[in-house]
Amino acid sequence: MTLDILKTNSSATIKKLNLPSDRKRRLQDMGVTEGTTVKHIQSNFLKSLYAYDVRGTVIALRYEDICNIEI
Amino acid sequence: MGNKTLNLSKDKVSVALAGNPNVGKSTVFNYLTGLNQHTGNWPGKTVVNKTGKFSYKDKTFDIVDLPGTYSLLSDSEEEKSARDYICFEKPDIVVIVLDSTCIERNLNLALQISEIHSNIIICLNLIDEAEKKGIFVSKEKLEKELLKPVIQISAAKKINMDLLKEEIYLRSFEDKKNNEISKIIHYKDEIENSLKNITDILPDNVSSYKRWVALRLLEGNSEICKTITDNFYLTENTDLKNVVEIEKNLLKEKNINVSDEIILGNYNKAKNISEKCVTFKKENHLKRDRTIDKFLTNKITGIPIMFIVFMFILWITVKGANYPSELLFSFFGKVENILYNICIEYNVPVFITGMLVFGMFRVLSWVVSVMLPPMAIFFPLFTILEDFGYLPRVAFNLDGCFKKCCTCGKQCLTMCMGLGCNAAGVIGARIINSPRERLIAILTNNFMPCNGRFPSLIAVSTMFFSSGIFLINGSLFTAFILMSVITFGVLVTFLISYILSKTFLKGVPSFFVLELPPYRTPQFTRVIVTSIFDRTLFVFLLAIMIAAPAGLIIWLLSNVYIYDKSILIYISNFLDPLGKFMGLDGIILTAFILGFPANEIVIPLIIMGYLKTGSIAEFSSLIELKNLLVENNWTITTALCFICFSLMHWPCSTTLLTIKKECGSIKYTLMAFFIPTICGITVCAIINFVSNILF
Numbered sequence: 134m135t136l137d138i139l140k141t142n143s144s145a146t147i148k149k150l151n152l153p154s155d156r157k158r159r160l161q162d163m164g165v166t167e168g169t170t171v172k173h174i175q176s177n178f179l180k181s182l183y184a185y186d187v188r189g190t191v192i193a194l195r196y197e198d199i200c201n202i203e204i
Numbered sequence: 205m206g207n208k209t210l211n212l213s214k215d216k217v218s219v220a221l222a223g224n225p226n227v228g229k230s231t232v233f234n235y236l237t238g239l240n241q242h243t244g245n246w247p248g249k250t251v252v253n254k255t256g257k258f259s260y261k262d263k264t265f266d267i268v269d270l271p272g273t274y275s276l277l278s279d280s281e282e283e284k285s286a287r288d289y290i291c292f293e294k295p296d297i298v299v300i301v302l303d304s305t306c307i308e309r310n311l312n313l314a315l316q317i318s319e320i321h322s323n324i325i326i327c328l329n330l331i332d333e334a335e336k337k338g339i340f341v342s343k344e345k346l347e348k349e350l351l352k353p354v355i356q357i358s359a360a361k362k363i364n365m366d367l368l369k370e371e372i373y374l375r376s377f378e379d380k381k382n383n384e385i386s387k388i389i390h391y392k393d394e395i396e397n398s399l400k401n402i403t404d405i406l407p408d409n410v411s412s413y414k415r416w417v418a419l420r421l422l423e424g425n426s427e428i429c430k431t432i433t434d435n436f437y438l439t440e441n442t443d444l445k446n447v448v449e450i451e452k453n454l455l456k457e458k459n460i461n462v463s464d465e466i467i468l469g470n471y472n473k474a475k476n477i478s479e480k481c482v483t484f485k486k487e488n489h490l491k492r493d494r495t496i497d498k499f500l501t502n503k504i505t506g507i508p509i510m511f512i513v514f515m516f517i518l519w520i521t522v523k524g525a526n527y528p529s530e531l532l533f534s535f536f537g538k539v540e541n542i543l544y545n546i547c548i549e550y551n552v553p554v555f556i557t558g559m560l561v562f563g564m565f566r567v568l569s570w571v572v573s574v575m576l577p578p579m580a581i582f583f584p585l586f587t588i589l590e591d592f593g594y595l596p597r598v599a600f601n602l603d604g605c606f607k608k609c610c611t612c613g614k615q616c617l618t619m620c621m622g623l624g625c626n627a628a629g630v631i632g633a634r635i636i637n638s639p640r641e642r643l644i645a646i647l648t649n650n651f652m653p654c655n656g657r658f659p660s661l662i663a664v665s666t667m668f669f670s671s672g673i674f675l676i677n678g679s680l681f682t683a684f685i686l687m688s689v690i691t692f693g694v695l696v697t698f699l700i701s702y703i704l705s706k707t708f709l710k711g712v713p714s715f716f717v718l719e720l721p722p723y724r725t726p727q728f729t730r731v732i733v734t735s736i737f738d739r740t741l742f743v744f745l746l747a748i749m750i751a752a753p754a755g756l757i758i759w760l761l762s763n764v765y766i767y768d769k770s771i772l773i774y775i776s777n778f779l780d781p782l783g784k785f786m787g788l789d790g791i792i793l794t795a796f797i798l799g800f801p802a803n804e805i806v807i808p809l810i811i812m813g814y815l816k817t818g819s820i821a822e823f824s825s826l827i828e829l830k831n832l833l834v835e836n837n838w839t840i841t842t843a844l845c846f847i848c849f850s851l852m853h854w855p856c857s858t859t860l861l862t863i864k865k866e867c868g869s870i871k872y873t874l875m876a877f878f879i880p881t882i883c884g885i886t887v888c889a890i891i892n893f894v895s896n897i898l899f
Contacts, residue, residue: 154463155279156715161467162275163717164309168468174494178503179604182613184720188475189306189490191497191720193600195607198715 136171136199137183144172145204152201160198164188217376218266220290222317223301224310225272226721228329231359232301233269236369260369263376268295274309276316277420279427280637287428291320291413292435297375299325299368304334304341304356305722307482311474314350315389320416322385323378324352325371332358333724338486345481351386360727385412391469394460398422398451405447410436421448422455423463493723500594501720506601511687513594517585519683522662525577526679529826532576536569555763562815563759564752570808571751572744575659582658584735586623591726595620600718609698610705610713612641615648619697622652626859629654630866638714643872644701646863650855650880651693651700656803657850661689663807664850667830668843685847693851696883708875750802758798758812772813786885787845787892789837796849801857806850841895845888852884 139145147169150157164187165171172186182193194202223229233239237256254269270289271282290298298321302310307328318324328341347354355371357364390396402418410417417436420428421444433439455462499505540561547557589595595617603613614636622629629649636642653661665685670678705711762772769777776783776790783793795809811829814836833842854877855863864873 158278158463159274159280159715159717161464162278162312163719164312164471166467166471167464169471174497175501176503177501177600177604178507178602179608180503181604181607182600182716182718184497184501184600186490188309190309190722191493193603193718193720195713195716198717 134204136173136194136202136204137196139171139173139204141173141175144170146170147202147204149203150201151203152198156198160194163192164190165192165194165202216264216266217297217372218268218293218295219297219299219372220268220270220295221299221301222270222286222290222313223272223329224274224303224313225719227272227301227303227310228359229269229272229301232299232327232329232357232368233267235359235362235365236265236267258369260373263373265372265376273313275313276320277423277425277428279425281634284427288431290317292431295321296378297323297325297372299327299372301327301329303722304328304330305337305339307341308474308478311477312470315470315473318350318352318388319385319419320413322412323375325368325375326350326352326354327368328354328356329359330724331356332361332363333722337489337492338484339489340483340485342481342483346477349477349480350388360724360730385415387415389469389473392460392465394455394458395422395462395465395469398455401451402444402447405443407436407438407441410438419466422451423466424452425463496723497597497720501597501600506597510598510601511691513589514690515683515687517582517589518686519680520585521578521582522666522682522686523679524581525662526666528577528580529573532569532573533826536565536573540565540569558763559756559759563812564755567755567758567805567808567812568747568751570811571747571804574663574807575656575747575804578659578662579655580736583624584732587731587735588726588728590620591724591731593721593723596718596720600720603716603718605698606701607713607716609702610711611644611701612636612638612714613716613718615641615645615697615701618645618649619652619694622649622654623658624655626650626652626654626855627862630859630862633866638711640705640709640711641714643867644704644709646866647704647872647876647879648697648700650859650876651697651852651883653690653693653851654803654856656856657806660803660807660850661686661847663826663829664843664846665689667826667833668838668840689847689851692848696852700879700883746802746804751805751808754798754801754805755808755812758809762812762815776813785892786849786888787841787895788849788888789842791836792842792846792849796853799856800854803850803856841892841899844895845891848887848891849884852880852887854878854881 134145136145136147147165147167149167150160150165152160160166165185169187174184174186174191176183177193180196182195183199184191184193221229221233233254233256236258238258239256256267256269258265258267268289270286273280273283273286276283276287276290289295298317300314300317302314314324314326326346328343328346331341334341341356343354343356353371353375355364355368357368359365391399399415399418399422402421403414406414406417413436417432420432433441438444452462500509543561543565544557547561598620599613599616602616606613606615615633617635618629618632621632626649629652630646633642633645633649636645662682665682666679669685670682758772760771761775762770764771766774772791772794776794778790779793779797780790783789783791786793791813792810795806795813798809799806811832814832854860860873860877863876864870867873
């Protein structure tokens, strides 16, 4: 499964980041690492960004990227 | 850059401020240095290292505010500059500023820095915010875990700031050469083994950085490795190269991804520490933020609320600026009379009287009375929004549109900066990592009306659109017109960004992650006091530096006659056909051209152009000014065209120079000049054409 199917207000643990190394690195730096539990908060107008609760902060990711994050 | 050794005198100490974006580093910096560098609640505010000084007891400290970064190990500009500074410039002390409300994520950077530097102070900022959320951090436990001194402060509320100064002072006695870097994180055993093998053969000049250098070589990020080998003279060291290769392969065979393991090691430690040191006294400490977000960033209500918020700010600005504006007008009017009478009394030649009183003084007083009140109201309000943490939410709301235009959501933040000053917006575009998207942000920044144009827009809308329609009262309607102008600017930005993405700057949207920082209580009094004071001073200086000489020049242009016409008339007659075509006239166009150094002077220039020389027309209010404009054939169409052309014409000289500097290309500078100009001419011509048909 990938992160995009996660419903609002539900949580999941990230299994794998199937992203190019630079993107992966940036996400890891912001606390989105393998094994982190994230909670989907909401998406924005036109659904380009999806916001998640990650380690007590809110991180918004683009749709293309969350499709490549395994949960 | 070279391997710099310390060459600072004994009692001068270098201090670096590091931390995640949005933890209040700039507030700490401002407090320590007494400077009023503007701070804001959004990532990337500090794009370049800022330096300042402060003295405490017998020592002077050079302090550097590093850009906010999440890590030191990636390739973005900010991280590179922060990393290079800490690693190779070797500041005496690094103060790591952490946000007490989210220690876990913040600790990642603190742990990374503690691997390269020994003399560290952990500065837990925002303790007041944390307390409100029921989050308590144990200073003693944290000190024990990190083996570093911890100071709990609130820079905004000035809590414990003396303790921080004292700690910096005490730390300055540490001799960093003898100070080993303590090992805090223990990575996977296989990695530790490899690290040992590499550190064993690292030459002595790497000194206490051995473990860190070994980690980076093992990780193998080519850019970081290059900087390291260059700085520690390791390029020729083939033994080292071989060992690193062997260890890398060894780990590869065991299926260990070094970079992932290092990050995991870091975060596991961070989690572990935060579990030990942080207690949450409230069940759901994030509830307040989430509830606000439910409305402000909701996919349905987010954008309408954004409109209402900005409308409200504009309305207060329009309403509030009216009264002080009138006061200033009448005050300057009186002073002008007094000056004129003095000149007459002392038999000053008419020509010089005109030049000084009606040239310099009048333009100066105009700029001050029209520019000052709206800016003194708008900017504090905008800053309060910024402090609150609303701007990243605006970026979040609008990202969908930016993505459709194949650009970056951060462009929205540069546009907000552009509202203050386009040159600042252009520099601010550095926060965008992709060069293509950065260029688009730079080329379109001018569609945001800056400081210098905004008050003219307010003045003209107040004059021509404040009569109100239906039940909407005057100032609300003016605010509505202004809101429409800004919205129009945003729409044009989208359109031009889209066109550029499909033509000159082809490409797909790049990677984008956005942090929505916690909401903060704005520092109301500080914001209001400092921004009124700063703006006031700034506008006065500007008035003296630009408006006064410009007033002189334009007075000369309109009063020096060649045959029977003044020079200004020649110029404006020449431009008149083009002006008429755009619903304007020659004088207005001339004013825009002469306003190239600063947009503030466009309206005063227009007035000068319309005034018959020698006649003493007194202006004590906008109404009288409107009469002058109407006498010179201004209609609603002219006002509309003026507003549009003001929104869309060439950037001012400062902005253009900044663009040239930032892009390093004449081609893009020319594009930045012509794109808005062509848009402006087109839009004005269309408005004029349509209104000619309708009326």
